[in-house]
Amino acid sequence: MDSKPHGPPKWAQRLLVGFLREELAEEVQGDLEEKFFKVLHKRSPLRAKMNYWYQVFHYLRPFAFRSTLFQPSIYPDMYKNYVKVAWRNISRNKIYATIKIGGFAIGIAACLLIGLFIKDELSYDKHYPKANRIYRLINSSSDPEDPMSWTAFAAPIAKVAMQDFPEIENVGRLIPFDWYDAGANQFKPLKSDKDIYEEGFVYADQAFIDILELPMVYGTSSEALIQTRSMVISQRKAEKYFPGKNPIGELVVLNGNVENPYIIGGVMENFPTNSHLQYDFLLTLTGVEFWPGEQNSWCCSNYNPYVLVKEGADMELLEEKVQRIKTEYIVPFYQKREDPTADYIAQYQNIKLQAVGDIYLHSDGFMEAEKYSDINYVWLFGTIALFILLLACINFINLSTAKSANRAKEVGLRKVIGSNRKNLVRQFLTESLLFSTLSVGLGLLIANFALPFFNSLAGKSLELPLFEWWLFPTLLLTIGIIGILAGIYPAFYLSGFKPIQVLKGELRKGSKGSWFQNSLVVFQFTTSVILIIGAFIVHRQMQFILDKKLGYDKDQVLMIQGTNTLGEKILAFQESLKQLSDVGEVSSSNYFPVSGTKRDMNQWWKEGKTTIDKGVGAQSWNVDPNYISTLGMKMLKGRTFSLEMASDTAAIIINQAMAEELAFDGIDPLGQIITNDFQPPFRIIGVMEDFHFASMKGEIKPLCLRMGIGGSITAAKLSTPDVQKAIRSISEVWDEYMPHQSFRYTFLDERYAAMYDDVKRAEKVFATFALVAVIIACLGLFALVTYMAEQRRKEISIRKILGATVQQLFALMTSNFLKLVGISLALAVPIGYFLMNGWLEDFAYRIPISWEVFLYAGLIILLIALATMSYEALRVARLDPVQSLQDE
């Protein structure tokens, strides 16, 4: 506590004096001060101060207000004059005004677009009528070694949740990943003969529709999925396959399975774009049992449960209660099997309720089929928007103060003929409001043109809300806030000139600029450099991901989609492909090391250890004997599958990670038996080198391969660089086999790159906004240099006459700014390192941050700054001194 005597709070006093009628000032201040010291005496300094504020606020009454408080102390004519003068200033200095308005407009456009983006991100899943009562159940593991969250539960979850918890009104399950008919299929109406590939199939309960209250185009939502083998299709698919008619009752066929058609039970409206659910075909779960006993077993987690809670339910209490699902059903199930997993689940697994509105932004890193956005993106974009806006405001402030000398005489004269400071502040605020109005208008225009580009950057399809009611008020508010924010400092700075000094010409026309101005320039360049560093590092990480040795060869692999419909003919098809001169190895599978292909997680044990060890969770993929050679994977030990060896149906190949986790303790894993508890045991015939099959953000996990023939994807390794020719010949073979199904293909390397779209996007975001920031900062720098050169024209001419060289003059004009850029660099390097290191920490496989990144960023910014200044500095340095001096 400080030792100086306590007095009434300064700001409260100022406020009081600000509004209080003058004739009341003495008595009121006296009363309040007396009160203050009384309280101070009896209670504490803090109390006394709080009380003083309280008393001051209670003097905010009409009787106490100064009579002039709400009267305009200025006449409208003056405003006309202010606008006129501002306009003259703009037209007199066109470059300067363009930079001021243009820089501002760029900043505003960037902010506007980012604002739209954020608004859209935050609008997800708010449209369900009962959105605030809809949750989904999720699992989370608090194991410090392996913390994770996942969404799937076993089939009985719905029944149990309904029975055991009175707070829960309804439960609907969803299977959103590639499983049986969920995922992608060849689709056709029964009467049609052409199969068409369609995506977006999910299994859902009738209750799922009830909970979300999905609006229907045809049919009643309460019965749409009640029949067995019924399906609900989206409006756009209904229009595609049954144009102009009500398709309810029509039969449709998946993957040529004509014996078991589905019947259309309803047509729903398309899911809005801001929904985390984006599906076109809901297949009913009524009467579905994927294998005998599946609906009553807790063995296998495949269902995402959505629950509707009753109104007024205590969510914290409910979240505590739902743990009973774990303690009463899941754990006992494993205990009964004497599976040690039971203890692990009991210790670490928790069941949580996630509000439906949180799913889109708060499910990052969840193990689930869909990848949503991430709240961190909203923060990243928001922060960048704020900084860009700040940069633009700073330009405004800097340019206005730099120009101050030119306005000084005007200020002096206005003061002499009776303007007071308040009038002048108003004048300059009017001016800055004029600027911000022009800038917002221009910004809107720029945003309009930049929107398509921004949409591809953000992965959205946003539109400017030109006809929404809130746009106009928001823009007005923006104009007001930004105008005042950017204008307030220059206004006070300019209005503070002393008339006598400026009229006598004593105002120092500083060449170095003020401390304040300098720090603003430093701020601008620091921000720019950080963004450049960010862009560099994200780019390098992306390059690293693309070039990394993956343990398989992703180049020149064509993936033919939908080959599951070939059925028995798959081997013949593979043979025909191999006959082609352009094709090397061929392999079919559902499982590939890129996302969007099938995944299957099993627990594995060494034989005889199922009740002793915890078990190793591993991806278990079915592949054919050519898989490893087609994808160029490497065996470390043992051999691959062979069709000739009948025993290979019980053979298995494991990766290194799995070999380590199974812990063979020095025993050769070859020939060992492992089991997954629901299939006959497998014998290990090979150990393969680890390859990346999931995101670089995690370590390579255990994986094993079993033999299986066929699959929805057939991969062909091309042996020719002429890819187009190869595609033509392959598609001819395809048409021979499957004339009614169109030929679809992708490339493995493209699918791989697509897994890192978010990194790619971060790279683009950094690069784009680094560019915007640099442009704004450079516009500012350019204007500052131009202004300075103008101010020092005479000085420079005289120096030149006295023998200064162009180089010396150039150095004279640029060195101070270069120093500022240098300081910015010194600041930006540690900040950039810290931030980007944090970003890289998400990746298990990442680049080290090397010093070159900073060197390049520094060189770039120095070069850009120099280039920006050179034009004007050189022009002035080479000017004929006679011309500059003759007018004196």
Place this chain on the structure above:
Amino acid sequence: MKETGLGDFEEVIMLVVGILGEEAYALKVAEEFSEQTGRKVSIGAVHSTMSRLEKKGFLNSEMGTPSPERGGRRKRIYSITASGHRALELSRNLKLALWNQFPGFAADKVNFGFAV
């Protein structure tokens, strides 16, 4: 029935001003009011009421002498005017008359303790 033009709060403030006599300035009135009624009131609220009463002609005021505990500033001392007195009396009489007609409260039982 005659209107006194006095509100409840105003009436109490007037009475407090009367009680305080030479010490009747905004801060003191506020404190005395709180002490007598047990209700918290800000100085500003009291001040605004007193200045309204002054406009109505019920109170008068003049600046007192400066004192050190208020930074050498003077206080404004309020006093009740003749018409203020009349308004108070009118209000009291009106209420007494009403109380006397109130069933179960005969006139002789009512004792407001006014020392008029």
